[in-house]
Amino acid sequence: MKLTTNDQTYLGITCRVSSDGCVITAQTPVRVGDTMEIQTDEGTQLRTYTVADYLRCTVVGNVVTLSNTPLPEPVTPVEPEPSETEKLRADVDFIALMTGVTL
Numbered sequence: 030m031k032l033t034t035n036d037q038t039y040l041g042i043t044c045r046v047s048s049d050g051c052v053i054t055a056q057t058p059v060r061v062g063d064t065m066e067i068q069t070d071e072g073t074q075l076r077t078y079t080v081a082d083y084l085r086c087t088v089v090g091n092v093v094t095l096s097n098t099p100l101p102e103p104v105t106p107v108e109p110e111p112s113e114t115e116k117l118r119a120d121v122d123f124i125a126l127m128t129g130v131t132l
Contacts, residue, residue: 030069035062042067044076050083050095058091065093 032039032053039055044067053065065078080086083095111119124130 030067032059032065032067034065035060049097051078053093055091059088059093061086061088061093
């Protein structure tokens with residue numbers, strides 16, 4: 030198959046359709062235009078994707094993903110609260126450090 034977008038044609042592509050878009054893999058990095066036309070090697074048009082119809086279009090090297098699924102929000106890790114034993118041990122260590130006395 031081949032992909033035509035942004036006045037460029039990319040040969041030897043694969044296109045995997047998903048429930049909310051598609052993943053197109055080319056042999057070289059792709060510069061995506063407003064539309065992406067998928068054709069057979071002989072030039073028969075199979076599908077035209079309009080990029081603006083999708084929530085996101087991501088290009089990583091030679092892989093283009095069109096999707097209507099939003100990227101997940103990053104989760105900020107929460108440091109666990111130290112236990113009472115850990116707090117006590119830190120206090121003992123601090124006192125030992127400040128007084129020069131080890132227990």
